[in-house]
Amino acid sequence: MPQSPPSQFPILPPPPKPHSLGRIQTMLLRRLLRKPPSPPPPCTFLPAATFIDAKIKWVRDRGLDHAVEKEKHLRPLHALKNLLLHPSHNPLPLSLSSISDLSSRLRLPFRAIRFIRKYPSVFLEQSSSSDPILQQPFSLDPNPRLPFSPEPNLRQPNSPETNLRLPISPEKNQRLPNSPEMNLRLPNSPETNLELTSSPEKNLHQPNSPEMNLRLPISPETNLRLPISPEMNLRRPVILPMPELVRLHEEEQMVYQSxxxxxxxxxxxxxxxxxxxxxxxxxxxxxxxxxxxxxxxxxxxxxxxxxxxxxxxxxxxxxxxxxxxxxxxxxxVSAMENRARKTGGYRKGDSLAFPMVFPRGFSLEKKIRNWVEEWQRLPYLSPYEDSGRCLDPSSPLAEKWTVGMLHELLSLMIGKKAEKEELVLLGECVGLRPGFKKEILRFPGIFYLSNKNRTHTVVLREGYKRDILVEKHPLMAMRFQYIRLMRQSAAGDAASAPAHGAAAEDFVREDEELG
Missing domain, CATH: 3.30.420 (Nucleotidyltransferase; domain 5)
Incomplete structure (x- = not known):
């Protein structure tokens, strides 16, 4: 075959492969082929903070402990008050047995009878003979509710004051137990004529006869007392609210409405x-x-x-x-943002420092104090925004968002405090991550964990000045009125015991603080 004429243009070598390019050319090529970067999240430009995993010593705060302890037994007392004054059975009293059955629901700290007798200025204990339900005509029901006296009149038979004829043997010219002339009369009741005979010759009534003459006067004037053996404890106490408790309850209902x-x-x-x-x-x-x-x-x-x-x-x-x-x-708008707006100059996303109050004798190490100051300068994320849920859980900003959530939850409570278990349950509902309970102990200047009243209570420090609420909710003012009524019982016990005279003075001082 004839050969093709040579080309007039020189044959160029193939283009070099990318790996054979220089380092600078390769970097330029990759930068041109790369997609445009997406804008970084706002957290990228936030100031960094060094995370310190330090254990802070817990120090007791006597003022906040007293703020928790002075409400001891207030919650179960309030629950029992609501039960006694519930419209379903008001104004009828409740029996002690029915209250005992609800002890766990009422959160009574000990036996119901002991709790009720501990506060005689709040609750009134009466015997069942004073129960209006029991003041009804006598019935021959197998289990009648008789108005027995709390102090039964036990008299011996054959006494001059007892009109009870006992039949005895005929040899002594006395009557037999089955004598047809047996006359049984109840003591101390001149209007009661109960005759049980069995002799038809004397035209007397049978015990179960419809014509049986049974007359038991139930009116209070007759003062009927049945002889009962000491072994038969037929007293059935009932509980009534004291008039002062009823007055406070009515006032509290008006506060609820307002x-x-x-x-x-x-x-x-x-x-x-x-x-x-x-x-x-x-x-x-x-x-x-x-x-x-x-x-x-x-x-x-x-x-x-x-x-x-x-x-x-x-x-x-x-x-x-x-x-x-x-x-x-x-x-x-959170409580932190509302306070910053009142001072002026606050914008969304600015840094807000949480108020910190440390108890007397509490001090932080220098490195921890420096970290807290740097942590306070981080931006404040509102608990009503979801931006804090996408943060890295280990970042300081996420920790500040968690503290802000707990701060807002306690700010919504009328007492600026809550039991730890209830706060944890609520924190899970608002989306706090597991392990958020450690933030309560890591920031003792914001929160305080009290172990009074056999439970753990989380207190918002800024809500209290010593043991007094800074801003009193109207319902908290009513609860302090209940505390004052409870202290009347304790003051009465202290007055009856000379060794407790100092305790009575403490009650007077605390009443002045509550007022």
């Missing part, structure tokens, strides 16, 4: 803090005492605000949930 709107706002804020915008009703019921809710808040409060929340079936369990209906921007 603070309904404010209570609904706080409950709405609580729902806006949750990621799913719902909370189980059982959780809210456990926190009803701290939130200032009535026991029947599901019927007395929730239907009045249909534009705030509604009750729906739970998706995971067979219980009911309280769901948010409409978001309110005006209420989505």
């Amino acid at each position: 603070t309904q709107a404010e209570t609904a706002d706080r409950l709405l804020r609580l729902l806006m803090m949750t990621p799913q915008r719902r909370i189980p009703l059982t959780v809210i019921s456990k926190l009803s005492w701290e939130l200032g809710l009535r026991d029947d808040f599901a019927r007395s409060l929730l239907p009045l605000y249909p534009d705030y929340f509604r009750v729906i079936p739970s998706e995971s369990t067979d219980s009911l949930d309280l769901e948010l209906v409409c978001w309110n921007d005006e209420l989505a």
Whole structure:
């Protein structure tokens, strides 16, 4: 085959492969082929903080411990008061046995009879003979409720004061037990004529005859006392509220009515803090005492605000949930932001420092104090925004968001405190990560953990000045009135015992502080 003529152009070598390019050319090529970077999250430009995993020593605060301890037995007393004054049986008294059956529900610290007798200025104990239910005509029922006297009149037979004829043998010209002329009369009742005979010759009535003449006067004027053996303890105590307790209860109901709107706002804020915008009703019921809710808040409060929340079936369990209906921007402001706005110059995303109050004798190491100051300069993320949920759990900013959530939860409580178990349960509902309980101990200048009253109570330090609330909610003012009524019983015991005279002076001083 004829060969092709040579080309007029020189044959160029193949282009070099990318790996054979220089380092600078390769970097330029990769930069051109790379996709445009996405804007970094706002957290990228935040100032860094060194995380210190230090254990801070717990120091007792006597003022806050006293603030928790002076409400000892207040919650079970309030629950028992609501039971006694419930409209379902009011004004009828409750028996002691029925109260004892509800001891766990009422959270009584010990036996019901001991708790009631501990506060004689609050509760009145009476015998069943004073029960209005028992003042009814006598019945031949197998288990009649007789108005027995608390001090039965036990008299010996054949005494001059006892009109009781006992039949004896005929040899001594006396009557037999089965004598047809046996006349049995009840003592101390001149109007009672009970004759049980069995002789048809004398035309007497049979015991079970419909014509039996049985007359037992039940009126108080007859003063009927049946002879009862000491072994038969037929006293059935009933419990009544004292008049002062009834007056405080009526005043408290008026406070509930006047603070309904404010209570609904706080409950709405609580729902806006949750990621799913719902909370189980059982959780809210456990926190009803701290939130200032009535026991029947599901019927007395929730239907009045249909534009705030509604009750729906739970998706995971067979219980009911309280769901948010409409978001309110005006209420989505935390206590920290509200305080900063009053001072002026605050903008969303600025750094806010939590108020810290340390007890007397408490000191931080220098490295921990420096870390806290740097941590305080981090931006404040509102608990009503979800931006804090996407943070790295180990970052200091996530820790500050968790502290802000706990701070806002305690700010929504009328007493600026809550039991630890209830706060943990609520923290899980608002989306706090597991292990958030350590933040309570890591920041003793913001929170205080008290171990009084046989439980652990988390207290917001800034809400108290020593042991006195800085801002008193109207319901807390009413609870202090109950505490004063309880102390009247303790003051009476202290006055009766000379060794407790100093304790009575302490009660007077605390009453002046409550007032």
